Amino acid sequence: MTLLDVMRNRRSIRKYKKQQIPVKEILQVLEAGRLAPSGANQQPWTYILVTDSELKQEIRKEAEMVEKNFHRKAPKSLKNWFKKQGITPQKSFLTEAPALIVVAGYTKATPYWLESTWMSIAYVLLQAASQGFGTLTYTPSDTRFLNKLLKIPKDYKPVAILPIGYPAEKPSPETRPRKPLETLVHRNKCGSIRF
Template structure:
């Protein structure tokens, strides 16, 4: 019997394989330059996966799910784990495989594990480069 992570990987790679096969040549070149392939070994290599679903018939469900994902990413890092946000494009298989009601939609898969090396500190842009007062490129007054 296949383990659930193997099934998830098989389903995701089938979708990715089709996407890569039909992608525009310029996109294929862009993906190849970054080492992005249809293969998703992290789906079976990670000790565990968090599949994040949202209830699609709720108002602002996508926004709410992604806020929750943001908080999960912060907590995961704070606890000393690593992850990435993998967002498969076709996800109906997940409802069938996991027996989740059809009004829920998979938004992201978070493979969770301990990093091989400690994560470097996150670089943050200064506030004056990302936030403006009363209009675009109007910086906050210097204090």
């Protein structure tokens, strides 16, 4: 598969098989994250690999509390989108996936700690897909509980939890379509769509 094939076929996975993934394989996924570019080469990312079942339970419990609050306050358009996508405050993937990769960024790494951390996440998602694993970019609206539970120093901000495992669903690309390229690309000046 080419890189573009991996990108075209990758989909967020919210249902996982119980089957474990060898840590060696997850480290290979994280190797991709390590290689991402970053502002001033600061490499502000850090990954906490969570495989302990009790810890996953605790993470799920805290995350669901945060989510209930978030869903209650969400604007109507977002509520409708959640409904269409079947997204609820229940985050069963946090305990079903054999492993969680919590990604945190070192906030003192200037410039661009946040942008760089997200670059690293994108690399991780693509490498995971190329190794046949499902992942999800899950972004709890408040991530401070992760600092506490995982003893993450306060200078590091957790930005996402990436469950990783063998997919137990196969969402079709049509359910999450992308905008056509010609609506996104402009030549020389914005507004010109001939290229």
